[in-house]
Amino acid sequence: MAFVDRLGEILSEGGQGGIILTSIDALADWSRGKSLWAMPMGTACCAMELIAASFAKFDFDRHGSFPRPDPRHTDVMVVAGTITRKMAPAVKRLYEQMPEPKWVIAMGNCAVSGGIFFYDSYSVIRGVDEFLPVDVYIAGCPPRPESLQDAVLRLRELISTESIAPGVKHERTLSLPRSGDVSFGVRPGSAEEGDAE
Amino acid sequence: MNITELRDHLCEQHPDLCPLFSIEFGDGVLSVSCDKLYEAASGLRDLGFDRLGMATAVDRGETFEVVYRLTSRSMSVGIFLKCHVPRDAPKTNSLFPLWPAALWQEREIFDMFGIDFEGHPDMRRILLPDDWVGHPLRRDYTDDRMIRRPDYI
Amino acid sequence: MTLEVESRKETLAEDGLPVEELVVNVGPSHPSTHGVCRVIVHLDGEIVTRAEPVIGYLHRGIEKMCENRTYLQVVPLTDRLDYVGSMYANWAYCRAVERLAGIRVPERAEYLRVIVCEMQRIASHMMSLGSAAADTGAATMFIYAFDERETIVELFEDLCGARLTYNYVRPGGVSFDIPEGWTDRLLEFCRTHRVALREMDKLWFGNVIARGRMKGIGVLAADDAVAWGASGPVARGSGVNWDLRKHDPYSVYPRFDFDIPTGSAGDVYDRARVRLYECYESCRIIEQAVAQMPGGPIKAEGLQRLIAPRPGDAYDHIESARGSLGVYIVSEGGPRPHRVKFRSPAFCNLALLPLIAEGHMLSDLVVCLGSLDPVFGEVDR
Numbered sequence: 001m002a003f004v005d006r007l008g009e010i011l012s013e014g015g016q017g018g019i020i021l022t023s024i025d026a027l028a029d030w031s032r033g034k035s036l037w038a039m040p041m042g043t044a045c046c047a048m049e050l051i052a053a054s055f056a057k058f059d060f061d062r063h064g065s066f067p068r069p070d071p072r073h074t075d076v077m078v079v080a081g082t083i084t085r086k087m088a089p090a091v092k093r094l095y096e097q098m099p100e101p102k103w104v105i106a107m108g109n110c111a112v113s114g115g116i117f118f119y120d121s122y123s124v125i126r127g128v129d130e131f132l133p134v135d136v137y138i139a140g141c142p143p144r145p146e147s148l149q150d151a152v153l154r155l156r157e158l159i160s161t162e163s164i165a166p167g168v169k170h171e172r173t174l175s176l177p178r179s180g181d182v183s184f185g186v187r188p189g190s191a192e193e194g195d196a197e
Numbered sequence: 198m199n200i201t202e203l204r205d206h207l208c209e210q211h212p213d214l215c216p217l218f219s220i221e222f223g224d225g226v227l228s229v230s231c232d233k234l235y236e237a238a239s240g241l242r243d244l245g246f247d248r249l250g251m252a253t254a255v256d257r258g259e260t261f262e263v264v265y266r267l268t269s270r271s272m273s274v275g276i277f278l279k280c281h282v283p284r285d286a287p288k289t290n291s292l293f294p295l296w297p298a299a300l301w302q303e304r305e306i307f308d309m310f311g312i313d314f315e316g317h318p319d320m321r322r323i324l325l326p327d328d329w330v331g332h333p334l335r336r337d338y339t340d341d342r343m344i345r346r347p348d349y350i
Numbered sequence: 351m352t353l354e355v356e357s358r359k360e361t362l363a364e365d366g367l368p369v370e371e372l373v374v375n376v377g378p379s380h381p382s383t384h385g386v387c388r389v390i391v392h393l394d395g396e397i398v399t400r401a402e403p404v405i406g407y408l409h410r411g412i413e414k415m416c417e418n419r420t421y422l423q424v425v426p427l428t429d430r431l432d433y434v435g436s437m438y439a440n441w442a443y444c445r446a447v448e449r450l451a452g453i454r455v456p457e458r459a460e461y462l463r464v465i466v467c468e469m470q471r472i473a474s475h476m477m478s479l480g481s482a483a484a485d486t487g488a489a490t491m492f493i494y495a496f497d498e499r500e501t502i503v504e505l506f507e508d509l510c511g512a513r514l515t516y517n518y519v520r521p522g523g524v525s526f527d528i529p530e531g532w533t534d535r536l537l538e539f540c541r542t543h544r545v546a547l548r549e550m551d552k553l554w555f556g557n558v559i560a561r562g563r564m565k566g567i568g569v570l571a572a573d574d575a576v577a578w579g580a581s582g583p584v585a586r587g588s589g590v591n592w593d594l595r596k597h598d599p600y601s602v603y604p605r606f607d608f609d610i611p612t613g614s615a616g617d618v619y620d621r622a623r624v625r626l627y628e629c630y631e632s633c634r635i636i637e638q639a640v641a642q643m644p645g646g647p648i649k650a651e652g653l654q655r656l657i658a659p660r661p662g663d664a665y666d667h668i669e670s671a672r673g674s675l676g677v678y679i680v681s682e683g684g685p686r687p688h689r690v691k692f693r694s695p696a697f698c699n700l701a702l703l704p705l706i707a708e709g710h711m712l713s714d715l716v717v718c719l720g721s722l723d724p725v726f727g728e729v730d731r
């Protein structure tokens with residue numbers, strides 16, 4: 001295993017984090033959060049709003065989120081639409097092809113819980129969380145494109161607490177220093193440090 | 198052409214089909230027995246019904262009712278062709294040789310009701326996965342993942 | 351541009367090269383299958399010898415769900431069928447219910463239905479043309495076309511509050527009357543849309559690459575179109591002059607003056623042109639409908655919340671953006687339908703894919719598929 005892959009593990013040895021780990025985390029989270037390339041897993045009606053979100057009026061790209069229909073280039077899978085029992089294996093396989101770290105946004109009631117197809121349907125999966133770890137849920141049938149943008153911002157918040165060390169989670173949002181900031185990053189749990197944001 | 202003209206035209210050309218013709222909700226309906234289905238259909242095709250618009254089936258308890266809707270471009274009129282197949286031996290003739298449009302539509306009927314069409318070149322499931330058990334549009338279909346909606350009204 | 355598969359095989363065999371068949375799986379998640387369609391393609395080199403669509407990845411069992419809903423509760427489900435053109439399924443279903451239950455619709459509601467459906471036709475064709483253009487490599491066209499669609503979606507939002515699943519046409523009428531100033535914005539849209547259409551015409555149909563990608567590709571003979579039950583722009587592109595609005599007129603369509611554009615060659619190019627010209631015609635219909643629209647109620651009077659028609663079955667169909675969309679309802683009395691069947695045009699049109707894709711290059715397969723304009727909510731139901 002490459003050194004880089006074990007970096008988090010090495011740095012976190014002997015306690016929770018450390019100033020180097022926190023700084024690296026801040027950089028990693030910043031870069032990950034600002035360029036969330038999306039795998040548009042649009043299957044049904046919600047896919048229309050997914051397309052609308054990335055076009056002129058709503059301009060998804062300004063969040064650094066760019067739809068790439070290739071799982072190997074993407075960080076976040078946006079499941080937009082109904083997933084049926086016939087489709088689920090394909091979705092799962094696409095998810096498995098995405099490189100780590102990866103996140104999932106469940107867009108629309110169908111992806112959240114089965115939505116309108118909850119009752120009486122014999123073929124619909126009631127929510128993608130039956131087989132995928134979902135990070136952000138967006139309700140709506142279909143959700144407006146604005147909610148998708150909100151979901152990306154929420155996801156960015158979530159990412160900013162993550163660490164490259166296994167099992168470590170920062171309690172506060174990490175952010176990179178701006179010019180004029182004295183402290184570099186925020187050590188988790190240290191009260192005297194000012195919030196860099 | 199309106200529906201009464203169609204009846205007169207049909208009775209003139211095919212006197213044997215005439216007594217089977219009726220009018221329901223403004224639509225012409227031709228109910229035949231299933232072994233006569235193919236014959237009646239080819240008769241209608243020669244009459245000018247050149248499009249097979251819809252093919253479906255309805256669960257009627259003891260029997261399945263197979264319903265075809267044919268339309269004629271030259272006469273601007275539509276007609277239903279219906280026959281009943283028994284539930285325990287659901288089998289009838291395919292209309293694929295007359296209208297290729299039946300290819301997928303009859304496959305769908307097979308998928309949803311389990312009715313077998315003789316003479317169909319490709320009788321497989323179409324919408325559901327191949328390993329699916331049962332035929333969901335039968336009224337008595339259940340599976341353990343289905344949740345019935347509570348009766349609010 | 352069609353390459354003869356057999357003759358090519360012979361030349362290869364003459365050179366002593368073995369001819370092996372290659373099977374490629376396209377989909378179910380593929381950017382240019384317009385949804386969740388899987389096509390199993392048999393290739394000889396790069397030539398498609400057989401293309402077999404595998405559908406059902408979006409089969410949600412809507413027809414089964416209808417059996418346990420009241421007549422009114424089915425309307426939202428019809429939205430989810432053809433999600434690029436929700437109004438059509440609403441309307442087709444409502445017409446069938448009205449026929450079954452003998453409901454008379456006020457005239458103003460009929461006009462409103464015509465207006466929204468013609469707007470929906472423009473929106474749907476914009477989506478279809480845009481994504482078909484993206485398949486041929488013209489991504490700019492997609493963005494322009496989607497912009498046009500966005501305007502219509504905003505108008506719909508002002509009308510009924512939803513951007514995509516409108517639930518606007520209900521049995522007995524429509525749900526809301528038009529808000530103030532809405533018709534002016536609609537007419538303004540019709541005016542600017544014509545300009546945009548001309549621009550798109552030049553941008554895409556005038557482009558030599560796009561022409562090369564579309565002309566002579568996916569040729570469908572008129573006889574085949576009729577025999578395979580094709581309808582809508584797919585049939586009309588082959589020169590089959592069959593449009594329910596003209597040839598089996600429903601609602602108030604006989605009062606409008608409009609033409610049915612048809613193609614002649616039956617290739618991808620002609621199908622796309624038919625769609626483009628239909629947008630002009632839709633603008634014409636909208637303008638006439640707005641001018642003629644009478645006042646009055648928008649819902650049938652004395653309508654019960656629980657419709658329970660007498661036993662029987664009714665079929666009704668309308669011309670959707672994809673072809674003749676029919677709804678067949680069987681009632682056995684009682685407040686719930688016994689069986690609802692949606693005859694979806696996209697399903698019948700998609701069955702033609704093996705026919706039109708054979709003998710073309712693999713890269714033309716997506717162009718052929720795009721020209722059939724399938725919407726998988728409707729194909730799979």
Ligand code: SF4
Nearest residue numbers: 045081108109110141
């Ligand atoms: S949540 Fe609603 S709009 Fe989205 S896919 Fe499901 S039914 Fe369609």
